[in-house]
Amino acid sequence: MIREFSFNDVLYLVAAMRWTLALTAIAFLGGGLVGLTVALLRVSAFAPLRWVGTIYVLAVQGTPLLAWLFVFFFGLSIVGVEVSPWIAAAAAYSIYAGAFLGEIWRGCLQAIPKTQWEAGASLGLSFTSQLRYIIVPQATRLAIPPTVGFLVQLIKNTSLAAVIGFIELTREGQLTTAVTFRPFTVYLTVAALYFALCFPLTQVARRLERRLHVAR
Amino acid sequence: MSYSLQFRDVFAAWEFLLDGLVLTLELSAVTMIAGLAIGLGGAAARVYGPRWLKTPVAIYVETIRNTPLIVQLFLIFFGLPSAGVKLDANTAAMIALSINLGAYSVEIVRAGLEAIPRSQIEAGQSLGLSGVQIFRYVIIFPALRLMFPALASQFILLMLATSVVSQISAQDLFHTASIVQSRTFRDFEVYIVVAAVYLALALVFRLLFAALYHFVFARR
Numbered sequence: 389m390i391r392e393f394s395f396n397d398v399l400y401l402v403a404a405m406r407w408t409l410a411l412t413a414i415a416f417l418g419g420g421l422v423g424l425t426v427a428l429l430r431v432s433a434f435a436p437l438r439w440v441g442t443i444y445v446l447a448v449q450g451t452p453l454l455a456w457l458f459v460f461f462f463g464l465s466i467v468g469v470e471v472s473p474w475i476a477a478a479a480a481y482s483i484y485a486g487a488f489l490g491e492i493w494r495g496c497l498q499a500i501p502k503t504q505w506e507a508g509a510s511l512g513l514s515f516t517s518q519l520r521y522i523i524v525p526q527a528t529r530l531a532i533p534p535t536v537g538f539l540v541q542l543i544k545n546t547s548l549a550a551v552i553g554f555i556e557l558t559r560e561g562q563l564t565t566a567v568t569f570r571p572f573t574v575y576l577t578v579a580a581l582y583f584a585l586c587f588p589l590t591q592v593a594r595r596l597e598r599r600l601h602v603a604r
Numbered sequence: 605m606s607y608s609l610q611f612r613d614v615f616a617a618w619e620f621l622l623d624g625l626v627l628t629l630e631l632s633a634v635t636m637i638a639g640l641a642i643g644l645g646g647a648a649a650r651v652y653g654p655r656w657l658k659t660p661v662a663i664y665v666e667t668i669r670n671t672p673l674i675v676q677l678f679l680i681f682f683g684l685p686s687a688g689v690k691l692d693a694n695t696a697a698m699i700a701l702s703i704n705l706g707a708y709s710v711e712i713v714r715a716g717l718e719a720i721p722r723s724q725i726e727a728g729q730s731l732g733l734s735g736v737q738i739f740r741y742v743i744i745f746p747a748l749r750l751m752f753p754a755l756a757s758q759f760i761l762l763m764l765a766t767s768v769v770s771q772i773s774a775q776d777l778f779h780t781a782s783i784v785q786s787r788t789f790r791d792f793e794v795y796i797v798v799a800a801v802y803l804a805l806a807l808v809f810r811l812l813f814a815a816l817y818h819f820v821f822a823r824r
Contacts, residue, residue, distance in 0.1 A: 447803060450760075450803040451764065454767045455795055458795045462785075463792035463795070544672040545672065547675060548674060558672065558678075565682065571679075571682035571683045572679065572683035572684070575675055579671045579679060583671050
């Protein structure tokens with residue numbers, strides 16, 4: 389049945405944004421945990437741990453996110469795990485976001501001068517204490533602008549979860565198109581909604597970055 | 605439940621997958637060239653252009669960078685026909701990807717152009733060079749060297765993002781993979797193989813860009 393694209397459809401699309409946001413939040417949490425691990429592996433003093441981190445980043449940044457989504461969605465069921473789009477998406481996005489956040493945070497950790505580590509060492513702090521009390525507090529300040537920037541990337545990429553049937557903004561747009569047959573209007577609305585989410589964040593990231601450069 | 609991986613059916617379809625790979629490479633190559641052209645033109649307009657040109661370029665860049673590629677694809681492939689513009693899937697994919705990469709390139713190139721010290725431009729002016737000559741002989745080469753790493757990694761991300769065009773049924777590597785999947789029901793195996801191919805492509809592109817940088821920029 390074909391019906392008109394009405395204001396109600398716009399409201400449905402707006403409502404579907406909450407799943408986009410929920411997926412972004414899950415991806416950010418999962419990716420944050422993975423990313424933290426990757427960043428720490430990559431600054432580790434023990435070479436094989438650094439290699440593991442490097443290989444992970446190389447592998448994830450060298451494969452399409454779409455492939456990860458499909459591998460988890462279709463792949464986990466063959467080992468006997470019933471996979472909902474939620475679980476597949478959460479796993480794929482955590483892996484994906486972990487590699488990118490890991491690289492961003494590694495850069496921030498390494499941007500802290502070596503003398504800071506040495507100062508910590510000369511005070512008799514252990515490696516973890518140096519990280520905890522000296523390096524991480526300074527690196528966090530550097531990390532915030534690019535992390536916000538990546539968040540925009542993440543919000544946009546949650547749209548790919550639509551292809552495994554995860555109902556978020558883009559999938560809702562597809563469903564609305566199917567009943568109203570107004571692809572141009574629907575996808576324009578969808579694009580506008582993404583823009584409304586991402587543009588303010590982009591501006592925040594830009595402002596934070598500018599402030600950081602002034603401060604230095 | 606036990607499951608043994610069987611890659612035989614997937615490898616049997618290698619010729620079919622190869623066709624998809626060819627389109628993926630074509631899409632990547634065309635988009636990289638178009639994206640670089642848009643990037644150079646757009647950035648020059650944004651940095652040196654008059655205001656009536658700066659604003660539309662800024663709007664273009666912000667719009668594209670703040671919306672997902674897949675929605676841009678859907679808008680061009682599914683949406684434009686209702687406005688009377690009908691494109692086949694491959695053309696729509698090429699256009700959407702170029703527009704998308706163009707916007708990111710404008711930002712990268714702009715950063716490169718703005719990183720050239722003002723004194724360099726003034727030195728050109730004091731030698732009596734025209735605006736175009738300054739751009740051609742003073743600005744563009746060092747600027748390209750500065751922006752090259754960022755541009756290269758954006759290009760590789762774009763190459764991976766071409767997989768999204770499978771969703772409008774352009775016959776790229778990812779789309780052929782989903783057809784093999786529906787024929788053989790070897791879901792996991794197909795996507796593992798395809799992911800490995802993308803990974804190999806990404807590494808090859810990375811090496812190519814590193815070689816290009818070495819030969820064009822590092823020797824001078």
